[in-house]
Amino acid sequence: MQKQSLISNFREDWAYKDFSFRKITEIRYRHLFLLLFWPFYLFSFFWSEQMAWDGGFTIVKCAFDEKIPFCEYMIIPYVIWFPFWVLMVLYTCGFDVPVFIKLMKYLMLTLTISLFIYIIWPTGHDMWPKVFPRDNFFTWLTKLIYAADHPTNVCPSEHVSTAFGVVFAARESKRLSGRKWMIFFWGEAIMVAVSVAFIKQHSVIDVFAAIPIILIGYFWAFHRRR
Numbered sequence: 001m002q003k004q005s006l007i008s009n010f011r012e013d014w015a016y017k018d019f020s021f022r023k024i025t026e027i028r029y030r031h032l033f034l035l036l037f038w039p040f041y042l043f044s045f046f047w048s049e050q051m052a053w054d055g056g057f058t059i060v061k062c063a064f065d066e067k068i069p070f071c072e073y074m075i076i077p078y079v080i081w082f083p084f085w086v087l088m089v090l091y092t093c094g095f096d097v098p099v100f101i102k103l104m105k106y107l108m109l110t111l112t113i114s115l116f117i118y119i120i121w122p123t124g125h126d127m128w129p130k131v132f133p134r135d136n137f138f139t140w141l142t143k144l145i146y147a148a149d150h151p152t153n154v155c156p157s158e159h160v161s162t163a164f165g166v167v168f169a170a171r172e173s174k175r176l177s178g179r180k181w182m183i184f185f186w187g188e189a190i191m192v193a194v195s196v197a198f199i200k201q202h203s204v205i206d207v208f209a210a211i212p213i214i215l216i217g218y219f220w221a222f223h224r225r226r
Contacts, residue, residue, distance in 0.1 A: 013095040013174075031097055034104040044115050045153065052122035052152040060123045060155045061203040070129050072138035074198035077191035079141065081159055084188055088166045096173050103169040106221035110161045110213050117156065124152040127200040142199055149201070156209035157202045163189040164214050168222045 016029075023029055089107075092100035128146060132139045170176040170185040193210075196202035 010095065015094060015097050031101050031104075032093075034101070034108070035093070037104065037108050041111055041115070045118075048115060048118045048122070049150050049153045052118065052124060053150045055122065057122035057124040057152050059126060060205050061125055061127060062205055065127060065197070065203050068197050068204070070133065070200055071198040072132065072134065072136070072142050074191075074195035075138050075142045075145065076195075077188060078145070078159070078195040078199055078201065080188060081163060081192045084192075085162045085166050088169055091176075092169060092173065095175075099169050099172045102172060102221045103165060106165045106168065106217040107162065109220050110165065110217040111158060113213055113216070114153075114156055114158050114161065118153045121155075122152065123155040123206075124150070125154055125200075125203055126151070127203070129200060145199070145201070151201075154202050155206040156213055157193075157196055157206040158210075159196050159202070160189075160193045160207050160210040161213050161217065163192040165217060168218055172222065 019029060024032060085107075089100070089103065092103055128151060132142075167182075167185045167189045170181060176182075176185070193207050197204055197207060
């Protein structure tokens, strides 16, 4: 009975019961145009990353980075980051449109700020370990991430800013704002912020540089103004 009730609740919340493409300009479906941001963002990000890789970049790191040991096990929360924010975008788009709009406002602003910084100030790092201390599944997964991602466009960390946007969206969500869910969302966001330093994808500087961008995005999209 509980399973049937849960399914019926999701059916009730589904935002596209009578959707058709000819209705996309109606107010209730106009939020779907926000998804057009993603092709623009992905093209701009990879273009700026390649430009930094080809044209040179400023190395960003600090003495504290040297004290943080490489830990391949931290690749797990790092990898979880990918479905973490994508699924939140898809879930809110389908079942919680007001939160979707807030989340997209947050992501569009924070990611655009980061892109602007990457373009005018290309940054990168040289912290990848030349020899891994162990050979296991986690180091293999880390090598895959390294192969797919240039060590450029690092400051500020978009992993960190995006992860906390998911937390803010969960707090606003009707079904995801419960205590257990929030423990998970806060825990994953914090672990993402920690993991980027332990797998040597970001400097601690990149993590702290994301904080003002997180605050700007929060007050723009989620803060309830009196």
